[in-house]
Amino acid sequence: MLEGSRLRGTVALYRDVAADVTIRDYAPCEPDPAHPGVLDPVPISEPKEYTLHLTAGTRLVLDLTCASHDPAAFPDPETVRLDRPLESYVHYGWGSHRCLGMETSRVMMTAIFKAVVGLKGLARAPAPRGELKSVPVKVWSGQVRRDEGAGEQAWSGLRAYMTPDQSSYWPIPTTMRVRFEE
Numbered sequence: 192m193l194e195g196s197r198l199r200g201t202v203a204l205y206r207d208v209a210a211d212v213t214i215r216d217y218a219p220c221e222p223d224p225a226h227p228g229v230l231d232p233v234p235i236s237e238p239k240e241y242t243l244h245l246t247a248g249t250r251l252v253l254d255l256t257c258a259s260h261d262p263a264a265f266p267d268p269e270t271v272r273l274d275r276p277l278e279s280y281v282h283y284g285w286g287s288h289r290c291l292g293m294e295t296s297r298v299m300m301t302a303i304f305k306a307v308v309g310l311k312g313l314a315r316a317p318a319p320r321g322e323l324k325s326v327p328v329k330v331w332s333g334q335v336r337r338d339e340g341a342g343e344q345a346w347s348g349l350r351a352y353m354t355p356d357q358s359s360y361w362p363i364p365t366t367m368r369v370r371f372e373e
Contacts (some may be wrong), residue, residue, distance in 0.1 A: 192300050193280045194271045197259040208249040215242050254352060255281055267355040312372035323367040326360070 245251075255310035263295045283293040290296065301315055307313070315321030327350055 192297070192304050193277070193282070194275070196282050197265070197276055197280060198269075198271065200259065201258060203241065203255060204253045204284075204288075206251050206253055206288075208245045208251065211244075211246050213242060213244050215240065259371065310371035312370070314370055316368035316370050320368040323349040325364070327355055 257267065258281060262268050265275065283290040283296070351362065352364045353366050354361050355357075355365050357366075
């Protein structure tokens, strides 16, 4: 369950910087000079290092989807590995922001996962009802291009999902329907 969330989860947090801080980072991509005004970044072969000076009160968007593909924290990040330490998963927060229901949630989600996967004849519903309708949310330069396999690459980052009536977006997938035998 945690590896699935790590690989395909779409989680981001807003956090305010508590104290003035200077950090060094690098930009793995930059705006496409061939398409000015378009927000989709393009990967660069030699990431640029830079220094950020953040002041107390600055609001940040922390993209846990990109963090969950960081090879420094998750060696071989595109591979499902069930031997990763539980402490490496940041989905439930950390420190004072740690979810109080983390242990209960892990048990419940594991039980639900086992029940759903155990359904006889489980399959996506046919045609559009079985499709997960989403769009990438990639409007900042911290997105990371990663291997999808077979030579394909995709952007790590957040996705916005259509609501069932397709009138708006929601951070949680709600459109894909499944079927199973009773």
